Amino acid sequence: MIPVCPLDDLPPGESHRLDLTPPISVFRTDDGELYALDDTCTHQDASLADGWIEECAVECPLHASRFDLRTGKPDGLPAKTAVRTHPVVVVDGVIHVVLLSATEARS
Numbered sequence: 272m273i274p275v276c277p278l279d280d281l282p283p284g285e286s287h288r289l290d291l292t293p294p295i296s297v298f299r300t301d302d303g304e305l306y307a308l309d310d311t312c313t314h315q316d317a318s319l320a321d322g323w324i325e326e327c328a329v330e331c332p333l334h335a336s337r338f339d340l341r342t343g344k345p346d347g348l349p350a351k352t353a354v355r356t357h358p359v360v361v362v363d364g365v366i367h368v369v370l371l372s373a374t375e376a377r378s
C-alpha cells in the first residue's frame with residue numbers, strides 16, 4: 272500500500288497526485304467517496320488531477336473526455352481507452368492506494 276495523505280488534507284471535490292511511475296491520482300467526490308486512477312489521460316499527455324470532478328467522474332482538462340471514477344472508462348471521444356483504477360483504503364485516518372499487479376488489474 273502506498274500512503275497518500277491524511278484524509279482531512281483532501282477535501283471533497285479535490286484530487287491528490289502521486290508521482291509514481293506511472294503517476295496515480297486519488298479523487299474525493301463531493302459525497303466524500305475516494306477513488307484512484309492512473310493520472311495520465313489515455314488520449315494525450317494530460318494530468319487528470321488537473322481536471323474537474325463532477326459527481327462520480329473526472330473531466331480531462333485538455334479535451335473534456337469524462338472518466339468514470341468507479342470504472343476508469345471514458346464517456347466519449349476523444350479518449351477511447353479506460354484508465355486503470357486502483358483500490359483505496361483509509362487506515363488510521365491516512366488514505367492509501369493499493370497497487371495491484373498488472374494481472375490483477377485486468378481481472
Ligand code: FES
Nearest residue numbers: 312314315331334
Ligand atoms: S488529453 Fe484527455 S481527452 Fe484529450
